[in-house]
Amino acid sequence: MFPGSDDYDVDIAIDEEDVERLLTVMPADVEPAGELTFARNVFVPLTTACRYTCTYCTYYDPPGQASLLSPEEIRDICRTGAERGCTEALFTFGDDPDARYTDVHDQLAEWGHDSIHEYLRAASEIALEEGLLPHANPGDQTREQMATVADLNASMGVMLETTADVQAHGGPRAKSPGQRLATIRTAGELGVPFTTGILVGIGEDWRDRAESLLAIRTLHERYGHIQEVIVQPVVENERWNGGTPDLATLRRATAMARAALPEAVSIQSPPNLAPVRELLDCGIDDLGGVSPVTDDHINPDHAWPAVEELRSIASAAGVPLRERLPVYERYYREGWCPDRIEDAIEAADEAGRRFRAVLDDS
Numbered sequence: 001m002f003p004g005s006d007d008y009d010v011d012i013a014i015d016e017e018d019v020e021r022l023l024t025v026m027p028a029d030v031e032p033a034g035e036l037t038f039a040r041n042v043f044v045p046l047t048t049a050c051r052y053t054c055t056y057c058t059y060y061d062p063p064g065q066a067s068l069l070s071p072e073e074i075r076d077i078c079r080t081g082a083e084r085g086c087t088e089a090l091f092t093f094g095d096d097p098d099a100r101y102t103d104v105h106d107q108l109a110e111w112g113h114d115s116i117h118e119y120l121r122a123a124s125e126i127a128l129e130e131g132l133l134p135h136a137n138p139g140d141q142t143r144e145q146m147a148t149v150a151d152l153n154a155s156m157g158v159m160l161e162t163t164a165d166v167q168a169h170g171g172p173r174a175k176s177p178g179q180r181l182a183t184i185r186t187a188g189e190l191g192v193p194f195t196t197g198i199l200v201g202i203g204e205d206w207r208d209r210a211e212s213l214l215a216i217r218t219l220h221e222r223y224g225h226i227q228e229v230i231v232q233p234v235v236e237n238e239r240w241n242g243g244t245p246d247l248a249t250l251r252r253a254t255a256m257a258r259a260a261l262p263e264a265v266s267i268q269s270p271p272n273l274a275p276v277r278e279l280l281d282c283g284i285d286d287l288g289g290v291s292p293v294t295d296d297h298i299n300p301d302h303a304w305p306a307v308e309e310l311r312s313i314a315s316a317a318g319v320p321l322r323e324r325l326p327v328y329e330r331y332y333r334e335g336w337c338p339d340r341i342e343d344a345i346e347a348a349d350e351a352g353r354r355f356r357a358v359l360d361d362s
C-alpha cells in the first residue's frame with residue numbers, strides 16, 4: 001500500500017471513502033479546542049550523525065564532523081533544565097548512525113557502549129537521576145532498539161512526515177514510509193505512549209496528507225498509543241529553499257488532522273515554526289515542548305517563545321493554558337507508564353516539584 005510497506009510487513013489499508021471525506025475538510029468544519037497545553041523541556045541532541053540525508057534538514061553533519069554529547073554534557077543540560085522547572089528531556093538526534101561514522105562508534109565503544117541505543121539508555125538514566133522524564137525520538141527504530149530504552153521513557157516519538165515517496169527523502173539514503181509506519185506500530189506493540197506527525201510542504205500533495213493521517217489513525221485504532229499528532233510546516237534554511245507552506249495550506253492541513261483523529265488524540269502546532277495564532281480555530285489543543293534553557297537544535301533560527309507568549313496565545317483563543325508532562329495524563333492514569341517513570345513522577349512530587357500536580361491541574 002505505501003512505499004516500503006512490504007519490506008516491513010506493514011498491513012494498513014486506507015479506505016478511499018475516508019480519503020475523499022478528509023479531502024473536503026476545511027477549518028470551518030472543526031471545533032476549536034477548550035484548552036491549550038504545553039510541556040517544558042530541554043533538548044538533548046545526543047549526536048548529529050545520521051544515516052539519512054533529508055534535503056530540508058540542517059541538523060545532520062557529514063561523517064568525520066558529527067558531534068556526540070558526553071555523559072557529563074548530558075547531565076549538565078538535564079540539571080539546568082530541572083533547576084529551571086522543566087519536566088522533559090527530549091532526546092531527538094540523527095537516525096541510527098551506522099558504520100559511516102566510525103569516529104562516533106569508536107567514541108561510544110570507549111565509553112562502553114555498543115550502539116547509540118545503549119547510549120540512549122544511559123542518557124535516559126542520567127535524565128531520570130536529574131529529575132526529568134525522558135522522551136526519545138531517535139527516528140526509525142527496530143523492535144529490539146525500542147525495547148532497549150522503552151522502560152526508561154515516559155513517551156517516545158517519530159514524525160511519520162509523509163507516507164508518500166518524496167524527493168526530499170530520496171537518493172541512496174532514503175527514508176522509507178514503510179519503516180516509519182513499522183516504528184509507530186512497534187511502539188503500539190510495546191505499549192509506549194507515542195508522538196507522531198506530518199511534515200507539511202516537502203513535496204506531498206493533499207491526498208498524501210490525508211493518507212498519512214489515516215495511516216496514523218489506523219495504527220491508533222489498533223493500539224491506542226498515539227497521544228498527539230504534530231502538524232509541522234517545513235521551514236527554510238541553508239539546505240532547503242523549497243519554501244514553507246502558506247497559511248491557507250497549514251490551516252487546512254491542521255483541520256484535516258483534527259478531523260482525522262479521535263478527540264483524545266491532541267493536535268500539536270509548534271509555536272516557533274507555525275503561525276499558531278492563525279491556527280487556533282483549526283482544532284489545535286497543544287503547543288508542544290518549549291524550552292527555557294536550550295535551542296531547537298533542528299531549527300535553530302526559530303527560537304522558542306517564552307511561556308508568557310504561550311499564555312498570551314491561549315488568551316487570544318479565550319482558553320486556559322495548561323502545562324503537561326511528556327506523557328499525557330490518561331496514559332499515566334491507565335497504567336501505561338513503566339515503573340521507573342511512575343517512580344520518577346512520585347519522586348519529583350516528594351522533592352516538591354509537583355509533577356502530579358501538573359497532571360492534576362486540569
Ligand SMILES: O=c1nc2n(C[C@H](O)[C@H](O)[C@H](O)CO)c3cc(O)ccc3cc-2c(=O)[nH]1
Binds near residue numbers: 039228296
Ligand atoms: O515525538 C516527537 N516530539 C518532538 N518534539 C517534542 C514535542 O514537542 C513534545 O516535547 C512532545 O509533545 C512530548 O509530549 C520536539 C520538541 C522540540 O523541542 C523540537 C522538536 C521536536 C520534534 C519532535 C518530534 O519530531 N517528535
Ligand SMILES: C[C@H]1O[C@@H](n2cnc3c(N)ncnc32)[C@H](O)[C@@H]1O
Binds near residue numbers: 057161233237298
Ligand atoms: C524532529 C523533526 O524535525 C523535522 N524537521 C527537520 N528539518 C525540518 C525543517 N527544515 N523544517 C521543519 N521541520 C524539520 C523532521 O520531520 C524531524 O522528524
Ligand code: MET
Binds near residue numbers: 050059093138140
Ligand atoms: C533530528 S530529526 C528527528 C529525529 C530523526 N532523525 C528523524 O528524522 O526522525
Ligand code: SF4
Binds near residue numbers: 054093
Ligand atoms: S531529519 Fe532526522 S533523519 Fe532526516 S537528515 Fe535530519 S536528522 Fe537525519
